[in-house]
Amino acid sequence: MIETIAASRCPRCGAVVAPPERFCPRHPVEMAPIALPGAGEIVSFTTLHSPPAGFRSPLHIALVELEGGARFVCHGAETRGLRIGSRVAIEAVDDVYYFSHLGAMDRARLFWRRAGRAGDRAQAIVRSLTKRVWKGTQRGSS
Amino acid sequence: MLDVWVLGADMTRIGRRDDSLQDLMAEAAHGALRAAGLEAPDALVVAAMNPEEFVGDGNFASNVGAYLGLAGTPAIRVETATSSGAAAFYAGFAQVAAGLRRTVLVVGGEKMTHLDTPRVSELIGRSIDPYERSYGATMPALAALVTRVLMARHGVGPREIAQVAVKNHANALDNPYAHFQRAVTVEEVLESRMVADPLRLLHCCPISDGAAAVVLTAERAAVRVAGIGQGSDTLALRHRDDLTGFAATRAAARAAFAMAGFGPERVEVAEVHDAFAPFELISLEDLGLVPPGKAGHATLDGETARDGRLPVNPSGGLKARGHPLAATGLAQIAECVWQLTGRAGRRQVDARVALAHSIGGLATNNWVTILEVERSQALP
Ligand SMILES: [Zn+2]
Numbered sequence: 001m002i003e004t005i006a007a008s009r010c011p012r013c014g015a016v017v018a019p020p021e022r023f024c025p026r027h028p029v030e031m032a033p034i035a036l037p038g039a040g041e042i043v044s045f046t047t048l049h050s051p052p053a054g055f056r057s058p059l060h061i062a063l064v065e066l067e068g069g070a071r072f073v074c075h076g077a078e079t080r081g082l083r084i085g086s087r088v089a090i091e092a093v094d095d096v097y098y099f100s101h102l103g104a105m106d107r108a109r110l111f112w113r114r115a116g117r118a119g120d121r122a123q124a125i126v127r128s129l130t131k132r133v134w135k136g137t138q139r140g141s142s
Numbered sequence: 143m144l145d146v147w148v149l150g151a152d153m154t155r156i157g158r159r160d161d162s163l164q165d166l167m168a169e170a171a172h173g174a175l176r177a178a179g180l181e182a183p184d185a186l187v188v189a190a191m192n193p194e195e196f197v198g199d200g201n202f203a204s205n206v207g208a209y210l211g212l213a214g215t216p217a218i219r220v221e222t223a224t225s226s227g228a229a230a231f232y233a234g235f236a237q238v239a240a241g242l243r244r245t246v247l248v249v250g251g252e253k254m255t256h257l258d259t260p261r262v263s264e265l266i267g268r269s270i271d272p273y274e275r276s277y278g279a280t281m282p283a284l285a286a287l288v289t290r291v292l293m294a295r296h297g298v299g300p301r302e303i304a305q306v307a308v309k310n311h312a313n314a315l316d317n318p319y320a321h322f323q324r325a326v327t328v329e330e331v332l333e334s335r336m337v338a339d340p341l342r343l344l345h346c347c348p349i350s351d352g353a354a355a356v357v358l359t360a361e362r363a364a365v366r367v368a369g370i371g372q373g374s375d376t377l378a379l380r381h382r383d384d385l386t387g388f389a390a391t392r393a394a395a396r397a398a399f400a401m402a403g404f405g406p407e408r409v410e411v412a413e414v415h416d417a418f419a420p421f422e423l424i425s426l427e428d429l430g431l432v433p434p435g436k437a438g439h440a441t442l443d444g445e446t447a448r449d450g451r452l453p454v455n456p457s458g459g460l461k462a463r464g465h466p467l468a469a470t471g472l473a474q475i476a477e478c479v480w481q482l483t484g485r486a487g488r489r490q491v492d493a494r495v496a497l498a499h500s501i502g503g504l505a506t507n508n509w510v511t512i513l514e515v516e517r518s519q520a521l522p
Contacts, residue, residue: 017381019273025376044385046286047339048278052264055278063287063380071380073277079339084294096277 003038003091007070018070036068038090042099043071045079062099064088074099146238147363148356148513149245150178151476156352156464157321163190163197163253164209166353170469171210171249174355174476183357184243186210186217189230189250189468195265197253206249215247223269224417225502226250227354227471228509232370234358244360251353252467262349266467269503271378282346284379284504285418286338291385292420293340300340302438304331306419307344307461309447314458316488319473321350321464331419345419350464354472356479362516364483368404368495369512371397377506388505391428398497398510399430406430409512410493411481412452413474415501416459422446425499426454429510453491456481474498475511482515 008020008031015024016034024031043063051059060076074090074097076082081101088099152173154166161169167188175181188203199205203217222229227250234246254262267280274284292298308328314320326344334344358367373393376382382389399405412431416422423437431452432440440446446454457463457477460470478496480486498511 015381017378025378025381044287044290046283046290046341047336048280048283049336049338050260051278052267052280053260059278061277061279061283061287071382073274073279073380075277084290 002089005036005038005066005072005090005097007034007036007066007068008032009034016069018066018072034068036066036070038066040064040066040072040088040090042082042084042086042088044084045076045082047079062088064090064099066090072097076100143239144241144360145362146235146367147359147361148365148367148475148479149180149359149361149363150174150176150357151355151479152177153319153354153469153473153476154352155319156350156466156469156473158255159253159351161351163193163199163251163353164206166253166351167206167249167251167355168210170251170353170355171247174249174357175247178357178359180245180357182212182215183245183247184215185234185237185246186212186215187230187234187246187248188217188219189221189226189248189472190219191221191223191226191252191467192265192268196257212247221468222507223503224266224465224467225471225500225507225509226468227473228475228498228500228511229372229471229502229507230468231356231472231475231511232372232509234356235367235370238358238360241360246358247355248358248472249353249355250468250472252469253351254349254466255351259349274378274380280338281504282338282341282418285421286341287379288385288424289340289418289420292424295386298420298423298438300332301328302423302442303345303420304328305441306416306422307331309441310416310455310459310461313448313456313489314462317458317463318487320458320462321348322458322462341418347417347460347465350466352464352466352469352473354469354476356472356475364515365479366514366516367511368514369398369400369402369510371395371399371401371510373397373508375506377503379504387424387428388501388508390505390508391425391499391501391510394508394510395429398512402512402514408495409452409497410495411456411478411491412454412497412499413457413477414454414459414499415470416455416461417465417501419461421501422454422459425501429497429499431497448489448491453493456486456489456491471498471500471509474500475513478513482513
């Protein structure tokens with residue numbers, strides 16, 4: 001199951017933030033509520049060895065860029081094998097969000113969900129492949 | 143706008159101090175007044191990040207004013223988290239530049255070492271976005287997220303980052319005001335305890351007590367305030383798109399250089415906010431003091447060492463001089479004044495233009511102050 005993450009969008013600049021904020025951080029206007037799929041890419045992550053009171057050590061914290069644009073802060077069970085750009089799923093356990101590596105089944109489910117109606121699937125496959133190739137190029141050149 | 147000059151500057155020895163916060167403030171403030179040859183200023187600006195919780199005192203402008211023996215002097219307090227000292231300097235500058243006051247005493251300080259480290263971290267952490275804090279984010283945690291991105295995108299490796307700490311500890315050996323008078327090696331830094339992966343203990347500034355003060359005046363003096371700029375950014379790290387630099391520093395630098403009427407190429411010494419060693423590398427590029435992507439190499443090549451092209455943190459920086467929060471922005475400026483007027487002792491460098499850079503919170507409220515010594519006043 002892919003979670004849905006509550007977020008909000010600025011009607012002025014289009015910025016999306018999660019969790020939702022009342023006002024856009026960069027414009028004094030009310031944001032509109034939206035929902036984002038709980039999946040995305042690791043932007044950065046860290047492990048705290050002396051976390052604040054109320055958290056168990058080691059504490060894994062990640063910054064994830066959700067599909068749909070917002071960046072999201074969450075916990076994780078571990079960071080072994082994790083890299084910037086790793087695809088992760090976000091799920092809530094007792095109202096606390098955790099990331100986990102996306103398995104093949106999760107990826108497939110996400111993919112078909114995003115593809116929507118059968119007629120759109122071919123287009124979605126092309127889009128997905130194009131995105132992957134483009135990203136590969138970007139990483140190779142940086 | 144009137145020209146504003148620094149008439150005097152002073153600071154306490156920074157480190158673990160038994161003195162009260164008020165006594166630390168008095169030591170720095172009375173020292174700066176003595177250096178300025180002034181008994182009392184027209185106005186007082188006080189910087190303290192969180193005296194309510196660190197020492198239990200509020201109404202702090204009046205509290206400090208009365209303690210200093212300046213109960214009749216108009217006083218305000220300024221707070222922008224860890225850059226409060228620089229913000230207070232701006233508030234004093236603005237009063238003099240506007241012609242509202244002829245002389246202003248600016249004093250900043252913090253007293254923290256009497257509390258245990260988890261409590262200090264918690265209090266400093268209150269400057270973090272509440273949602274990120276609810277996930278256990280501390281200042282080192284957010285700095286670690288930034289550092290990992292920096293290391294992935296900029297070709298900055300562990301040795302480049304470690305060298306910042308090595309350089310700044312070496313500089314502090316010649317600073318009698320510094321918290322640490324102990325050299326460290328790259329290997330020691332790389333083997334020190336992991337705090338927030340990839341940040342280790344020796345990448346992080348210590349918890350320090352101390353105070354610093356400056357007297358500003360509209361009368362011509364040795365050092366002129368050439369430019370001041372402020373920049374701000376989102377409270378939440380997750381609301382930013384780019385973590386390889388701080389927009390708040392870039393905006394502050396743009397404003398400060400625009401006021402000064404010259405660019406970063408004229409800066410000959412800089413005090414930079416290295417609360418975490420990688421922040422010095424980020425900031426050097428944000429400030430335009432080294433070209434984008436070159437801060438790591440410049441540091442390894444010794445360009446920012448005391449005998450290099452551009453000495454950075456000759457005082458030892460936050461890393462080794464120490465970081466008594468609201469004192470820091472003013473301690474940086476005091477160091478710049480001493481460097482420009484030939485009073486920096488064994489750590490003296492040759493400079494006519496100095497830059498001080500202060501970060502508030504996780505780069506939510508940053509300041510750049512540019513000081514210039516009058517040519518006739520410069521040492522031969
Ligand atoms: Zn907006």
